[in-house]
Amino acid sequence: MSTFTLLLGGEVIHTPRLETQVAGTRVIAADSGIRHADVLKLLPELWVGDFDSAPDNLPLHLASVPKQRFPAEKDSTDGELAVSIALKHGATRLNLVGAFGGARADHAFLHLALAVRLAEQGIEVLLSSGAQEGIPLLPGKTAAFDYADGTLFSVLGFSNLDGLTITGAKWPLTAVEVPFGSSLTISNAVKGKLEMALGSGRALLLAHPYPLPES
Structure with a gap:
């Protein structure tokens, strides 16, 4: 099993349960989701997106994460692009961290529906904010x-x-x-x-x- 944790733009709080769930996984950050990396003691191997909501003044170890940039006008959200990249890298299990809440209810709905579709395709999916999780x-x-x-x-x-x-x-x-x-x-x-x-x-x-x- 190859497990990837994808850091998305919704709210995240650190909990011992979430820290255990993401420990030892490969990590990809989607745009503003990189702000969760230090909270969860993770270092992404890749940072993807159009970076329209990338946080300012990141510490050097996060600012230097390799980037894969996409145009702002595209047919997929940064989160869905991160999912596609993880699957191309052999992911069979996904932790979608930051999948709930935040300023974009439409993105939260997408993550819920996308998780159901991925599960139907044989991919194990956990959605989590630390405080709540979806399966x-x-x-x-x-x-x-x-x-x-x-x-x-x-x-x-x-x-x-x-x-x-x-x-x-x-x-x-x-x-x-x-x-x-x-x-x-x-x-x-x-x-x-x-x-x-x-x-x-x-x-x-x-x-x-x-x-x-x-x-």
């Missing part, structure tokens, strides 16, 4: 997760879902149909060993391994 669910497979009791999670559907089963949860489900756009699978909590199975459809688990800040 695509594949039809016909049972997925098990290591989250502690009380961990908040939701299942995001990108289509109608059929045969969704959730065990090890406060509100378990057994082979249910979930219409596209339903809130049925939003805001559940782990209770035991969380496992999920999906009959058909496109979906992604979104979990919060660390408690949400109180409002």
Whole structure:
């Protein structure tokens, strides 16, 4: 297995869990995502993008990372370009770090949908901000997760879902149909060993391994 961590432009916080997930991986930064490198104690082997949002005054060890520049007017985002480059370098597993939040909701949506498509192509994908993480669910497979009791999670559907089963949860489900756009699978909590199975459809688990800040 060849694992690449791609540093994207969304928000990232350092957590021990995230540090463990990215340790020992190959790293590519996408434009402003390079600002996460020092936070996670990573040194990218490549920095890609049009650099329209590249941070100023980077330390020398980051400013000197080899660059692959693309025109500002292009058909792919910097994040998708980073994914393509990682796959060309033999990636079979991807950590998309900084995939959520930030100023661009459209980019966040793209990363979620792209992760589902990549999973359908046989690429293992983890999306993470440190505080929350996403994992695509594949039809016909049972997925098990290591989250502690009380961990908040939701299942995001990108289509109608059929045969969704959730065990090890406060509100378990057994082979249910979930219409596209339903809130049925939003805001559940782990209770035991969380496992999920999906009959058909496109979906992604979104979990919060660390408690949400109180409002």
